[in-house]
Amino acid sequence: MLKLYGSTTSPFVRRLRIWLANTEHEFINLQIFDGPDRETLAARNPAMKIPMLEDGDAIIFDSRMIYRYLTEKFSFPKPSWEQENHLTVIDAVNDSLVQILLLERSEIDTNADHMYFRLQRERVDTSLQYLDSLVTEGIFNDWHYPSICLYCLIDWVEFRTLHDLSNVPQLLQFHRDNSDRIEVTATDPRKD
Ligand SMILES: N[C@@H](CCC(=O)N[C@@H](CS)C(=O)NCC(=O)O)C(=O)O
Structure with missing residues (x-):
């Protein structure tokens, strides 16, 4: 059986839990930052990030690669190049906000006026505006x-209060429109 390693709070993991909602799989919930689960993580993935997918002898790292692996394994339709770009923009926001978190x-003040923080905030702002228009x-x-x-x-930005979303109303509407889906409520990180 497919085994998906991750955490209930990671947005990179949750997307795959939702994508796999109708595919038999086991979800292994890890506390990645300390304790024995960190050893489980290190033993499987030298990059020490979640998600990772185990399929028999194969182990795949990175949500983007896992999605590609599943697309090939189950002959799902391939994403278009346009969709690949959309995923890149979504991942860019995710990555910047993981860094901020x-x-x-x-205990670093990320509101301080430093180039590194400015670049992340700028990327998040421009990307969210773009996604709002999409x-x-x-x-x-x-x-x-x-x-x-x-x-x-x-949903993760709201859950962790990482960024003010009031200037991207279409994204907030999109969020409201989809929040009652069964696979969404079943994977809500607030349930833990
Ligand atoms: N590009 C990776 C990003 C995964 C990622 O950043 N995961 C976070 C959790 S949300 C993580 O494992 N962070 C651990 C760390 O940065 O040490 C993917 O798409 O899977």
């Missing part, structure tokens, strides 16, 4: 993989 947990165009009307990734990003 880790810095804040390291919602207006109807790009995320269907519940496909990029929509799932976008939902997990927005």
Whole structure:
């Protein structure tokens, strides 16, 4: 059986839990930052990040690669190049905000006026504006993989209060429109 290693709070993991909602798999919930689970992580993935997928002898790192692996394994339709770009923008916001979160947990003031923080905030702002305009165009009307990734990003930003979303109303509407889906409520990180 497929084994997905991750945590309930990671937006990179949640997107795959939702994508795999109708595919038999085991979800292994790890506390990645300390304790015995960190050894489980290190033993499987030298990059020490989640998610990772185990399929028999194969182990795949990185949500993007796992998605590609699943697409090939189950002959799902391939994403278009346009959708790949949408995923890149969604991942860019995710990555920058993971950095901000880790810095804040390291007791660093990320609101200070430093180039590194400015670059992350600027990327987050421009990317969210872009994604907001894509919602207006109807790009995320269907519940496909990029929509799932976008939902997990927005929900995580709200859950962790990482960024003010008041100037991206279409993203907030998209979030409200999809929040009652069964696979969304089943993977809500607030349930823990
Ligand atoms: N590009 C990776 C990013 C995964 C990622 O950043 N995961 C975070 C959790 S949300 C993580 O494992 N962080 C551990 C660390 O940075 O030490 C993917 O798409 O899977």
